[in-house]
Amino acid sequence: MKKYLAGLMLALMLVGCSDPRLDASSEEAFEASLEKVVADMDDNERQLFTEALMIVMLTGITRDDVAAAQSGNMDELSSPFDHLDGLTADDVIERAGEIREAQAR
Template identity: 25%
Template sequence: MRNKSMLIPFIVLLVLGCSEPKIDASSDQAMATSIEEVRQSLTPDQQLHFDDAVQVLAFSQQSLEEFLKEGASSIITTRGQMKDVLNGKTGREVIEEAERLKRERK
C-alpha cells in the first residue's frame, strides 16, 4: 500500500514535467524568459514558425488609427494587449493562433 501512495506524487510530477512550456506574461522579464523557453522546446523548423507567429500576434494588437488618435499612451495599451494574447499559450498554440489570424485577413 505504501508503494502505491508514493507512486501517485511521482506520476503527477511526471505529467507536469512533460507538459509543454507556456508563455508567462506576468512581467516583461518573465515574458522574455518564457518565450525563449517555449522557443527552445520546439524543433528548429517549428522555431522559425514560432518566431513569425509571435510577431504576427504582437503586431495584430497594434492599430495605426489608435496610435494617431491617442499618441504614445496607445503603446502602453498595445503592450498590455500583446501580453494578453500571448499569455498562457504554448508554442503550438501561438503558431495556430497566428495561422488563424492570417487566414482571417485573406
C-alpha cells in the first residue's frame, strides 16, 4: 500500500511540474492557456514561440476554410486552434520547424 501511495504521489508531482499546455477546447480556454505558456518566457523566447505559433496556425488553414470564407459561410470555418490542443511551447516550435523543413523540399 505504501508503494502504491508513493507512486501516486510521484505521478502527481510530475504532472504538476510539466510544462503548460495549450487548451483548444474554446477560444477563451486557448487565450488563458496561451498566457500560461508564455508567462515565464523572456522576449527572445516569446518571439520565437510567437513566430512558430503563427506558422503552425496558418498551416492549419484548409482549402475548405478558404472556400467557406470566400462564400461568407463563416460558421463552416474550422477552429485555428484545434490542431494546437495539448501542445507545449516546445511542441509548437518543433512542429513549426518540421513545417519549414517540409516546405523547403
